[in-house]
Amino acid sequence: MADSDSRTLMLVGAINAFREHGIATTSLSEIVERSGAPRGSVYHYFPEGKGQLAGEAVAYFGRGVSAAISSMIAQSSPPEIIDAVVTIFRNSLVESDFASSCPVAAAAVEGASTPAALVAAGESFTSWESLLTSFFWQQGHPSETAAQCATVVIASIEGATLMAKAQHTTAPLDRIGAHLKALVSAPS
Known part of the structure; x- marks a missing residue:
């Protein structure tokens, strides 16, 4: 096995x-x-x-999500992106029997104990916000509204995921998904 493969396996195992x-x-x-x-x-x-591993694992995951968002943006409408992201989070929870959540959120919550992971979490959230802000702006939302939508989408999905995990139900994700689709629909 190549060095880079072993390193990647460790990052994925950590995630x-x-x-x-x-x-x-x-x-x-x-x-x-x-x-x-x-x-x-x-x-x-x-x-x-472990601190370095945590920081690099969170950054690796964040880059993967950024790539997925970029790919979705190229071929989806704003409501379709919401559906896709909510489905990814829902499936992750259900497949893990509500044991799994977002490692970026974990890094943000545990920031004091893992500073490198906290930095990577902040950079990941910033990247996701930037991608979505640009997309919503391209879809016709005014600049400030596009930025607000991006923040609300990320914060809502992350928060709903934590609620779903704690409550052992996908209902919070389902409810927030419906609301977010209406929020991000192209302005008239």
């Missing part, structure tokens, strides 16, 4: 663990087990330890 347990309570042993990489490789790829 999956953080989605279920948060960053602070996830051990390096769990990340190694999920990734299938040798334990010594943690410090080979991440010499600064």
Whole structure:
């Protein structure tokens, strides 16, 4: 297995663990087990330890979401994007029996204990907001309204995901999805 493949497997293993347990309570042993990489490789790829791994994993996940948003923007209307994102979050919750949530949100909540992950979370949210703001503006929303819509979309979906996880139901995501589709529809 190539070095970059092992490193990527460790990032993905960390992301999956953080989605279920948060960053602070996830051990390096769990990340190694999920990734299938040798334990010594943690410090080979991440010499600064768990903090570096957490920051890079959150950034990796954030870039993946940014790429997905960019892809959706190229071929979807604003309501279709809302449907797609809500469906992704809903499916993740249901498939994990409501154990999994967003690792970027986990990094934001646990920021004091993992500063590198907090920075990566902030950068991820900024990227997502920027992509959506630009898209909503291109769809005819005034600049300020486009920015407000982007923030409301991200904050609402993240918040509804946390509620859904805690309540063990997708109802919060379903309700917010319907509301957000109306919000982001092209202005008349």
